[in-house]
Amino acid sequence: MATPNDKPLGMKSAYELALERLERQGIERPREEALTEKQKAEIAELRRRTEAKLAELEILHRDRLGTIGDPAAREAEEREYRAERQRQEADRDRKIATVRD
Numbered sequence: 001m002a003t004p005n006d007k008p009l010g011m012k013s014a015y016e017l018a019l020e021r022l023e024r025q026g027i028e029r030p031r032e033e034a035l036t037e038k039q040k041a042e043i044a045e046l047r048r049r050t051e052a053k054l055a056e057l058e059i060l061h062r063d064r065l066g067t068i069g070d071p072a073a074r075e076a077e078e079r080e081y082r083a084e085r086q087r088q089e090a091d092r093d094r095k096i097a098t099v100r101d
Helices: 014-024 037-067 071-100
Strands: none
Touching: 037 071
């Protein structure tokens, strides 16, 4: 007897159809191997640390903006903040990729 989750033969899910479209465009399917519990914990810890750093960075940034009156200096502070934020996020992503491999 068929269960509600069974698909009639020939029917594909939206996910399966999307994967097929990606393959037709020459894009590799996402990896489907499962992460170990240790890897999941390491990735979660990396994300927590990065979020803490980003929160600290934002607090310091807002404090500095409160003391800067010059528009050019404020813009420079904004650029530095965005660059540091991107660096932290890229560092996190690089470390996560290392854990996944």
